[in-house]
Amino acid sequence: MGLNTKIEWCDHTWSPTIGCSKVSEACNNCYMFRWAKRAGIDPHTVHRASDKVFRLPLSKKIKSGDKVFVCSLSDFWHEGMLPKDRRDAWDIMEQRSDVTFLILTKRPENIDIAMKENGLRPLPNIWCGITAENTRCWVQRMKCFSETELYRQSPVRFVSIEPMLGDMTMILKHDLARHDIDWIIVGGESGGIESRPLKYEWAEDVRKLASHYNIPFFMKQWGAWQPLRQDAGEIEQNIVDKCLSNDIKYGKWIEDDFYRARGTGISGFCAPSHSIYVGAKNAGAVINGELIQEFPNEN
Ligand code: SF4
Numbered sequence: 001m002g003l004n005t006k007i008e009w010c011d012h013t014w015s016p017t018i019g020c021s022k023v024s025e026a027c028n029n030c031y032m033f034r035w036a037k038r039a040g041i042d043p044h045t046v047h048r049a050s051d052k053v054f055r056l057p058l059s060k061k062i063k064s065g066d067k068v069f070v071c072s073l074s075d076f077w078h079e080g081m082l083p084k085d086r087r088d089a090w091d092i093m094e095q096r097s098d099v100t101f102l103i104l105t106k107r108p109e110n111i112d113i114a115m116k117e118n119g120l121r122p123l124p125n126i127w128c129g130i131t132a133e134n135t136r137c138w139v140q141r142m143k144c145f146s147e148t149e150l151y152r153q154s155p156v157r158f159v160s161i162e163p164m165l166g167d168m169t170m171i172l173k174h175d176l177a178r179h180d181i182d183w184i185i186v187g188g189e190s191g192g193i194e195s196r197p198l199k200y201e202w203a204e205d206v207r208k209l210a211s212h213y214n215i216p217f218f219m220k221q222w223g224a225w226q227p228l229r230q231d232a233g234e235i236e237q238n239i240v241d242k243c244l245s246n247d248i249k250y251g252k253w254i255e256d257d258f259y260r261a262r263g264t265g266i267s268g269f270c271a272p273s274h275s276i277y278v279g280a281k282n283a284g285a286v287i288n289g290e291l292i293q294e295f296p297n298e299n
Contacts, residue, residue: 008285008293009185009218010102012062013072016054016089017081019046020074023106025165026133029191032073046080054088057096064098076103077110083118090120100298102127104160106137108145115149122153129158129183134166138175146179156296161206162187162220164198169205176213183296184210188223190280197225197275203287216294222283225275 007013020032021044036043048054057068070076070093076086093101105111108130114120128150132138142159145151157180161168164186186206188198203219210217285291 007069007072008220009067009295010069011066012056013069014053014056014101015071015073016049016092017046017071017074017076017078017085018049019043019080020078021080024133024137026106026131026137026163029163029189029194029196031191034191035073046074046078046082048082048085055092057092057099057101062096062099065100067100067102070101070103075105075107077105077107077114079107079110081114083114086114086118087120090118090123093126094123097123097125100125100127102129102158104129104131104158106131106141108141108148111145111148111150122150124155126154127156127158128154129156129160131160131162132168133161133163135168135171138168138171142175142179156182156298158183158185158296160185160187163189163196163223164202164206165189165196167199167202167205169202169209172206172209176209176215181213181215183216183218183294185218185220187220188225188280188283190221190223192224193277195224195280198223198227199275200227203227207287207292216296218293218295219285219287219291220293221280221285224277224280224283226278226283227275 018032018036018041020027020030022028022030033043056062062068070089074081076089093099103126105128111128115122128145130141130145132141138159138161145157151157159181162185184206186198186203188203189195203222207217207219285293
């Protein structure tokens, strides 16, 4: 429910509330639903975490200067979050002005209403952003987000394209010139063989566009599937060799039959031989031979 995390772009996660509802394709394999099942918790209603968890940022475990990802097991702007819970969480973030809190949402259309109704005001230590996994979600969410007071006042506006589920080159070319985005995170889907692959060129295009617009770019992970470029370099070749020598134990080539047999309904999503299943840990985050994990300038 919180504290130290494997998420590379923050120091801790903190979920003052738990529970959510699925809104788009990115939610299909939501980690929270799997986690709640294991924990015996109802994932469908948003409820307040225990006092100990709720007050976590006030503990000494969170150090000055740390970055805390808020609501990793929920959505801070979910319509089911009680106003009191949102206000109390906001108060805690205000009290810890020495800590940076990062709030991502798939529901930017709720931000202004909740801010007004819950009596919240933007704070200099809260970074706000949206998650958008494909062009359709980007168009809808960026439009809503860019019209909010938080977008105008957030010290850092960021976008997490994770899990990236489609080519977004055209919309990013159009929108990055129009909106003030301070940070872009890209990641593939982890969580097993049913995870959907992130194509190499999708991520590479975002990296190039971010570089073009001088926007810090953070490649979080490829996800469970390792993409292979046509000109497979040393890193990719190593994985291919391991894959071939260990076959099933280490991973499997994508083949149409195999993919369909898993019942994912997305066969043909990624061309055969473009990706191999190796698990997120093995796939890593190296892109074009480099580990690029930049952070925004906070000044
Ligand atoms: S918005 Fe986030 S927490 Fe909610 S269902 Fe979707 S992926 Fe899960």
